[in-house]
Amino acid sequence: MKYRMKLWTGISAAALIAASSAVAGKADPAPHDGPGGALQLAAMGEGEGEGGEGEGGEGGEGGVDPAQAAKDPAVYLSALDIIRAHYLAGEAMLNVEGGRRAAGEMFAHPISEVYIDLEPVFEARGVTLFMDEMTNAVERALGDAPKDEVETAVAQVYVALDKAEKKAPDGDKDAVAVEAALAADMFDRAARQYDAALAPAGSDEAWIDGYGFWKMAERRAATLLPRLEGDHEALAEEIAAAKLLFGSAYESVEKPEKPDVEVGVLLASSSRILLKTSRF
16 A cells, blocks of 8 residues: 555655556446456466456456466456557547547556556666656646657556566567457457447446457567467467457547447457467
8 A cells, every 4th residue: 555655655646546546436347356367267278258247347457466467468468458559549529529628538548457456566677667657648738748649658658568568577478479369358358348338337448448359469479370370370360360350340549339249249259368378
């Protein structure tokens, strides 16, 4: 608690308000108190994959266990992916009329959801801490800063994330297996956020979160697919199909009045990826 309070005192009023309201006032039904289902099942090497659900909750926004992140490269890198996904979503909202506040909230979410708990891990691994870069992006998005200044602030967060990736811990799995677990995790989170967003009590925020996870899944898939050729054709085909499917589902960062893809279809796709990856 003392550590958490120490961190929060370093955040400006604008960033604190955004981060606090983003957590306390979330409209989607997903709890935020556990790791995502994809990485859990991949680590266990098993799982039914029904509906893409895991201990992280139906919304796909579960946090990251710092103890696991300190020793497992997939969990560590997933934490960075979650942060980046929120920034990809927030950056997309900068192009939406009236989207500045939503963008600022997206930039603030991972401060409380991921960064605060993981900062000791980052520090122990020699990562250059980047709280200031994150709060700068929040402040500029919520303030009157020109769009290009906000984008510059976001770019600085991306640079920090790139540097942090290079400090990931070593693990027992090879690089391709780790990349596969990361892709599966992002597809899983995107599918569950899609489900949460389109539920009767679903929110625009859940949709924006899901869009960010999808864009991160897309990035991971682009890196992974060429590395799967030959040895893992079934997984490669599943991920290639998922890219098309999720791209149709998340055509825009703005939640549509009527979805183009049924929730069950998306959940089934992510579950198949999860199952194949867990047996990698």
